Amino acid sequence: MAAAMGEIEDKLAELTQTFRSGITKSVAWRKNQLRALIELLQDNEDKIFKALHQDLGKHPVETYRDEIGLIKKSAKYALSCLDKWMAPKKRRLPLLFFPASGEVVSEPFGVVLICSAWNFPINLALEPLIGAIAAGNTVMLKPSELAVECASFLAETIPLYLDCKAIKVTNGGVDVCEQLLQQKWNKIFFTGNPRVGSIVMSAAAKHLTPVTLELGGKCPAILDTLSSPLDIKVTVKRIIGGKFASCNGQVCVGVDYILVEKKFAATLIESLKTTIKKFYGENPKDSKSISRIINEYHFERLRKLLEDPLVADAIVHGGLLDKENLFIEPTILLDPPLDAEIMTEEIFGPILPIITLNNIQESIEFINSRPKPLAIYAFTKDETFKKQIVSGTSSGSLIFNDTLVQQLCDVLPFGGVGQSGIGRYHGHYSFETFSHEKAIMQRSFFLELEPRYPPWNDFKMKFLRLAYDFDYFNLLLLLLGLKR
Template identity: 75%
Template sequence: MAELQESLAELRQTFKSGKTRSVAWRKNQLRAILDLIRDKEEVIFEALHQDLGKHPVEAYRDEVGVVKKSATHSLSNVEKWMAPKKAPIPLLFFPAKGEVLPEPLGLVLILASWNFPLSLALDPLIGAISAGNAVVLKPSEHAPACSSFLAKTLPLYLDNDAIKVIEGGADVSEQLLQHKWDKIFFTGSPRVGGLIMTAAAKHLTPVTLELGGKCPAILDSLENLPDIKAAIKRIVGGKWGACNGQACIGIDYILVEDKLKSTLIESLKRTIHKFYGENPQNSDSIARAVNKHHFERLRNLLKDPRVAASIVHGGSLDEEKLFIEPTLLLNPPLDADVMGEEIFGPLLPIITLENIQESIDFINSRPKPLAIYAFTKDETFKRQIVAETSSGSVTFNDVLVQFLCDTLPFGGVGQSGFGRYHGKFSFDTFSHEKAVLQRSFFPEIEPRYPPWNGFKLKFIRLAYNFDYLGLLLLLLGLKR
């Protein structure tokens, strides 16, 4: 605790010195992150393989490439983002000028998740640095190789007076949360997100919570699917190709019309076989459960006899290798845990409906998801989904790709979180937009001061209605 307090005092002193506010400092740190991922790419691949069994292609696509893209984008735009922006001022304030000035919040805490342990640590860090903050980064202890890599490597590249990595388990997180921060950014589960909010409330600390949720995929009828093969490939790739289902924006379940279920199941089976072979356990293209605890959690979901009876493909497990086969469940009970909690693993329930329009009511009957995916060419149905559901994002005819788009905000709503980041939105998340108004001493508007009378009431009424002609006539004595 004493060492932690000393580190936080050092960070606050660094921020107080104004060092992190300069554009030169921000750009130097962003360049250093680019240097780090270029120099240590193979080390990163190995760490991600140790923690999660990720193939280098998946590791580059979802981790290294994401960080490189984000840092490059911020480096190209940070000077523009941090510049004051002129604000229009009403004529009544003349002569005056106004501007909105982005300023860093101060000392921020980033609590990263284990499923994408590099990108979910460094991507928010890029936003915090771009905004000019001092930062404490706490990697997830559930990805120990990546946590160790960040702790050992970041100080070699970044300014250790302003950016520190603190490792540890839940006890360290609890110690960190006892302190006052100027911002807390957390990626993880809704349960832990509630604990973060409770701790932050003691100091009125603003928080951004990137949580999860049960993200549905809606598969429209065949006549509204111009390419069902492409749709199935994207579903399979999005479900099992991103950390084997351990992704907050991964597909949690599919909604489909009953008449299409057989076609869907057979297409999913063929594509799983094509991507991962006859025995996916021997494939190097699919990740594994992060640890025994999460493996057991997933196994317990399948232990429910009603859920086990719904398995139409897969279901095999290897505890030693922490591997669970891609598994399809047809209409598991809606009151089962597999449909009540975020799966965060390779199990995919398929829920059938009489009419795909019922999918809107089905989604609305449950907590708001982080993402909704819908495969359809029906423009009316698309408009219905956007207008009649609430979610962090909606993506049509693809999955996961919205996460890679820096020009779109990424974040949840309701139980899937709040706040947003990526690109300029990350900069905004870690900034305060300060209003600056400058006025002259002339002219003085006397009706703003007591003693009050009828003339002053008329003047103020006209001013608030922006009736400048009426004000002029009143001052000239031509309006009563």
């Protein structure tokens, strides 16, 4: 352990020295690293496909959609916008400061720590890395040890493409995480669950280190009554896609449960069954289009949720478990007990509870009685109801009539609120997350305002009152002696 600690300290020392050299602040360095990252993805597609299949059983199409293609798009976007993001932003100053100019300059925090998660082991490692590079930081990347092959790939491949004095990868388990958190960083970016997030935040507080925490929560899908058969078909496909078709439900922004009126539940269940069959065939276990559970621990966690007697009675579809292959069939529950663990903890697996309500308006109160989710998905054409959801709920993001697409959009922030996270990233928001916005003001020696200095008198009080009230007309009259 002492050797591991020494290795971490040596890496941190080199990252610090590299940052202090100033090389990472240049636009040329940042662009070169982003281009190299794109090249890394292009050159190593097959290796990434293989690693993600070994770790999670992901199909290459799913891997490209959620990992390779998404990160290439993000890196290209950052590359195309970098000059604009780095440019000082002029600010128009009030007349009170005349003559003066003001601007805001984005500067890198320094040496940052990025801890990524296992469910999207390439995406969740490289997406924040893009922001850290674009902002001009040096980086220590800690991939999740649970995605073993992907962690090894990142550790072996990143030094071949990126500046190894400025970007380093450290692999290991909980002990390595603890050692990393003992160090002083200029910024920590963590993706994971709220329990570990609180540990990260506590460790960061010792050094007053700013943190971004991308956590999770129970993301609901509100399903209003839809009259059109086409609307229902599209809605169900998007819900299935947002639950089972991405890492088999092991997604922080995946649909955790559905809220629907009782009268619509039977139709919904039949539509869900039909679509699951269409996506995965008669026997989903034989499908190559569905991911497996990451490891035995999480398989057992999900099994225990389903074996709760009251929950088992609520199963209306699926429920097949294969421990040897770490496979759990897409499973639908109808009205499990609200105090059961499956309705109080994030599921993070292929189990979809349906909660019925007398009136869909009750969904707002239902959501508000629980911790703020990372995302809310609402399927409705009712514009009044949309406004009620916007104003009446709080979540990291709110998406109408689709699921998961918000994480593909570079121009919208991605992040949580409350228990679902702190901070935001993606696109320009990643650049901002890894930057300090420094205010710069320049003043002239001309025109000194004496009322700001002692000795105090009534005239100076009047001057300050008018100045702070932005009453420049009367202030001018006062200075000209035309006002008493």
